[in-house]
Amino acid sequence: MATNGEVCFLNTTTLLPSINTPDGKALASKDHLCHDDSAPVVKAQTIDELHSLQKKRSVPTTPKTHHPDEDLQKLHLQSISASLASLTRETGPKVKSVKQKLDYLTPASLSTSDSALKFTHILYNLSPAELYEHAIKHEKGSFITSSGAIATLSGAKTGRSPKDKRVVKDETTAAELWWGKGSPNIKMDEHTFLVNRERAVDYLNSLDSVFVNDQFLNWDSNNRFKVRIVSARAYHSLFMHNMCIRPTLEELQNFGTPDFTIYNAGQFPCNRYTNYMTSSTTINLNLSRREMVILGTQYAGEMKKGLFSLMHYLMPKRGILSLHSGCNMGRNGDVALFFGLSGTGKTTLSTDYSRFLIGDDEHCWSDAGVSNIEGGCYAKCLDLSPEKEPDIFNAIKFGTVLENVVFDEHSREVDYADKSVTENTRASYPIEYIPNAKSPCVGPHPKNVILLACDAFGVLPPVSKLTLAQTMYHFISGYTALVAGTEDGIKEPQATFSACFGAAFIMLHPTKYAAMLADKMRKYGTTAWLVNTGWCGGRYGVGSRIKLANTRRIIDAIHSGSLLKAEYKTTEVFGLDIPAAVDGVPSEILDPMNAWDDKEAYKETLKKLAGLFKKNFEVFANYSVGGESKLTEEILAAGPIF
Numbered sequence: 280m281a282t283n284g285e286v287c288f289l290n291t292t293t294l295l296p297s298i299n300t301p302d303g304k305a306l307a308s309k310d311h312l313c314h315d316d317s318a319p320v321v322k323a324q325t326i327d328e329l330h331s332l333q334k335k336r337s338v339p340t341t342p343k344t345h346h347p348d349e350d351l352q353k354l355h356l357q358s359i360s361a362s363l364a365s366l367t368r369e370t371g372p373k374v375k376s377v378k379q380k381l382d383y384l385t386p387a388s389l390s391t392s393d394s395a396l397k398f399t400h401i402l403y404n405l406s407p408a409e410l411y412e413h414a415i416k417h418e419k420g421s422f423i424t425s426s427g428a429i430a431t432l433s434g435a436k437t438g439r440s441p442k443d444k445r446v447v448k449d450e451t452t453a454a455e456l457w458w459g460k461g462s463p464n465i466k467m468d469e470h471t472f473l474v475n476r477e478r479a480v481d482y483l484n485s486l487d488s489v490f491v492n493d494q495f496l497n498w499d500s501n502n503r504f505k506v507r508i509v510s511a512r513a514y515h516s517l518f519m520h521n522m523c524i525r526p527t528l529e530e531l532q533n534f535g536t537p538d539f540t541i542y543n544a545g546q547f548p549c550n551r552y553t554n555y556m557t558s559s560t561t562i563n564l565n566l567s568r569r570e571m572v573i574l575g576t577q578y579a580g581e582m583k584k585g586l587f588s589l590m591h592y593l594m595p596k597r598g599i600l601s602l603h604s605g606c607n608m609g610r611n612g613d614v615a616l617f618f619g620l621s622g623t624g625k626t627t628l629s630t631d632y633s634r635f636l637i638g639d640d641e642h643c644w645s646d647a648g649v650s651n652i653e654g655g656c657y658a659k660c661l662d663l664s665p666e667k668e669p670d671i672f673n674a675i676k677f678g679t680v681l682e683n684v685v686f687d688e689h690s691r692e693v694d695y696a697d698k699s700v701t702e703n704t705r706a707s708y709p710i711e712y713i714p715n716a717k718s719p720c721v722g723p724h725p726k727n728v729i730l731l732a733c734d735a736f737g738v739l740p741p742v743s744k745l746t747l748a749q750t751m752y753h754f755i756s757g758y759t760a761l762v763a764g765t766e767d768g769i770k771e772p773q774a775t776f777s778a779c780f781g782a783a784f785i786m787l788h789p790t791k792y793a794a795m796l797a798d799k800m801r802k803y804g805t806t807a808w809l810v811n812t813g814w815c816g817g818r819y820g821v822g823s824r825i826k827l828a829n830t831r832r833i834i835d836a837i838h839s840g841s842l843l844k845a846e847y848k849t850t851e852v853f854g855l856d857i858p859a860a861v862d863g864v865p866s867e868i869l870d871p872m873n874a875w876d877d878k879e880a881y882k883e884t885l886k887k888l889a890g891l892f893k894k895n896f897e898v899f900a901n902y903s904v905g906g907e908s909k910l911t912e913e914i915l916a917a918g919p920i921f
């Protein structure tokens with residue numbers, strides 16, 4: 280084919296109409312043949328010139344070459360270069376931003392390897408439109424859907440790999456972190472971390488270009504952190520653009536050195552012969568170096584949840600509680616937190632058209648109130664419908680990353696019911712894509728905390744009011760039960776217990792977070808509720824999942840304060856206080872015993888679940904919560920009795 284300015288002749292010249300030149304003289308002598316002079320002529324002499332007219336000079340989100348403070352500019356580039364330093368490139372690669380044609384930084388040492396001679400283009404804080412183009416040009420499986428979102432594949436991994444997470448155990452972290460049975464922190468040593476870091480950095484440097492995102496964590500301006508994400512895929516860069524807080528141009532120019540850096544070399548495996556590695560996937564956290572390395576998984580959620588782990592270490596040091604929770608606020612300033620494991624409804628229920636969204640997944644509770652850690656949401660898309668979840672549905676537009684969804688090859692219409700790739704289909708979008716998101720994403724102390732459990736056993740009541748001791752018991756337990764397989768036939772629900780509703784992300788012993796929660800709830804007079812977003816009227820296969828509309832009415836009654844005034848009775852075994860009536864909800868479902876036809880089956884299932892709770896709690900029985908023996912005793916007594 281002909282390229283730029285070259286002409287390729289086809290054997291049809293005799294059929295061609297006359298051609299007008301820029302000066303208006305027709306090339307062919309035959310007059311008036313397809314002669315069209317209605318359109319003005321472009322102001323360009325060459326194709327290159329024409330293309331250069333297309334892009335208007337903008338204020339890039341990148342610190343500019345002609346930044347008034349050249350020293351600052353240079354420091355910034357050196358900092359990016361330093362992030363990518365390795366043994367073969369002592370000062371990092373020669374950094375070049377493709378946008379700006381910057382002078383290359385010359386390495387201090389002589390070039391000793393091919394790697395050191397090679398340029399690596401830095402694609403720095405690109406816009407969503409630029410990232411779309413990169414993804415579509417270079418990343419197989421990237422497509423624009425009919426609503427304007429970008430569909431992508433996360434590769435072999437479509438969910439997190441908690442068994443492949445490693446945390447560096449050094450002198451400091453040995454003493455500070457929770458290690459051993461039940462802990463998510465599987466140790467690795469500093470040397471092995473450096474081996475993996477080098478592997479990731481060398482991989483990234485071997486590419487023609489890498490993406491660098493400089494962004495923030497935490498909307499609480501007194502406790503904000505600067506993060507840098509170095510990645511190889513436009514998908515990862517756009518995902519983090521959406522999920523972290525996006526800096527203003529001014530904030531970016533004064534960014535300086537990041538507090539924490541992620542090296543995402545997810546397409547490249549770790550070497551499984553390396554010490555401490557048990558597969559070709561590894562996610563490594565080094566708190567002393569303030570770095571994270573990802574090898575062998577492209578699932579983008581690892582980055583956001585890795586940063587969340589970091590916050591679970593840094594925040595408690597400052598007396599701030601980090602929580603795996605959604606958060607929203609009513610018009611009167613009443614804040615609610617929604618705790619729960621994956622799939623229990625944090626994102627769905629915190630996104631509520633009648634309330635302000637503060638965040639869907641990660642929050643801090645300090646003496647100043649609550650703050651979102653992130654700048655975006657990460658919603659499950661399976662069976663998403665515009666009727667049931669309009670705000671999330673409408674957020675899936677230009678800029679949104681749609682992971683692992685299936686779409687029509689022609690219309691690019693997404694089929695949200697299709698789980699051919701995975702059940703864990705996801706949408707990542709900036710929080711402002713939700714119309715009533717609050718900006719900044721902060722709020723006063725919570726009036727209510729709502730513990731969500733999706734109970735596929737169907738024995739937990741749709742709603743119950745908790746005492747402080749019960750709140751602690753259920754917070755430390757972190758229960759949910761989902762159904763394992765989707766193959767035909769009824770499958771036994773799988774009970775999951777995950778301390779603090781996020782055991783995969785906590786860094787300290789669960790009782791540390793629980794003590795802080797108890798302390799804050801007492802101090803600020805917060806009420807706690809347990810809401811079952813799972814089955815009622817029988818276990819999975821017999822009963823059915825409680826309708827989202829009913830759960831929403833229950834949540835509305837909590838927010839409005841009307842549920843506080845209801846009449847309560849106490850259930851057997853779990854000793855939960857359940858209301859007799861909730862506005863708009865059929866009363867017969869409120870007591871799970873009523874809802875089950877087979878009362879014997881109910882009692883049996885109830886005891887079975889209670890037994891699982893008891894067994895899970897055994898490991899915590901010897902720990903005191905916040906050094907308060909009275910509270911510890913109360914918590915132990917707040918579990919099921921049978």
Ligand SMILES: Nc1ncnc2c1ncn2[C@@H]1O[C@H](COP(=O)(O)OP(=O)(O)O)[C@@H](O)[C@H]1O
Pocket residue numbers: 619620621622623624625626627628639658659660661812813824825826827828830
């Ligand atoms: N009664 C219900 N309450 C909450 N979610 C429900 C309910 N019934 C069905 N769902 C579905 O369950 C899923 C909850 O997932 P999500 O809100 O993303 O959980 P999380 O954010 O806690 O991981 C959504 O797909 C939602 O549509």
Ligand SMILES: C=C(OP(=O)(O)O)C(=O)O
Pocket residue numbers: 438439580584620621622625626640657
């Ligand atoms: C992103 C995640 O969070 P959640 O499912 O709670 O939304 C995850 O657990 O990978």
Ligand SMILES: [Ca+2]
Pocket residue numbers: 620621
């Ligand atoms: Ca989760």
Ligand SMILES: [Mn+2]
Pocket residue numbers: 625626639640657658659
């Ligand atoms: Mn969520």
